[in-house]
Amino acid sequence: MSTRNTRSETEETAIQLFRKMATRTILFHQAAAQSLGLFPTDLKSADILNEAGPMTAGELGKKTGLSTGSVTALIDRLEKAGYVMRKKDPEDKRRVIIVPLTAGKANVKQLFSSLSQSTVSLCRQYKEEELHLIFDFLKKVTDIMEDELEKLK
Known part of the structure; x- marks a missing residue:
């Protein structure tokens, strides 16, 4: 062959x-x-906020591809569930910033603890240099996914 x-x-x-x-x-x-009593988009949006930090509803809409109305409803659900809070932008009082809260993180962390432990166990099966190669590959795949996501928007 x-x-x-x-x-x-x-x-x-x-x-x-x-x-x-x-x-x-x-x-x-x-x-x-x-x-957790959430929609998948809610959970991933909370994850985006935890990863990127506070942002406006418009910025969250751009990252998720959701419409203004959908983002407002999503933020309402996340706020009610204790994952985020709305806060006035200190630089522009007309704008609202969506701030992730640490209280909701404990529930999510507990939910993902088994997956985290299994991932750590898997990583321990590889040498350090092998992990660096795997991580480099995964980072590049993630970059490709981000590029492809932008193309779909």
């Missing part, structure tokens, strides 16, 4: 595995959100 065919088979396997992992990730996050 030629190197080209082997490479094509390897690339096809990579695509299939990424699709499978993406599907399982979405299903996991959907189940996690439901167990």
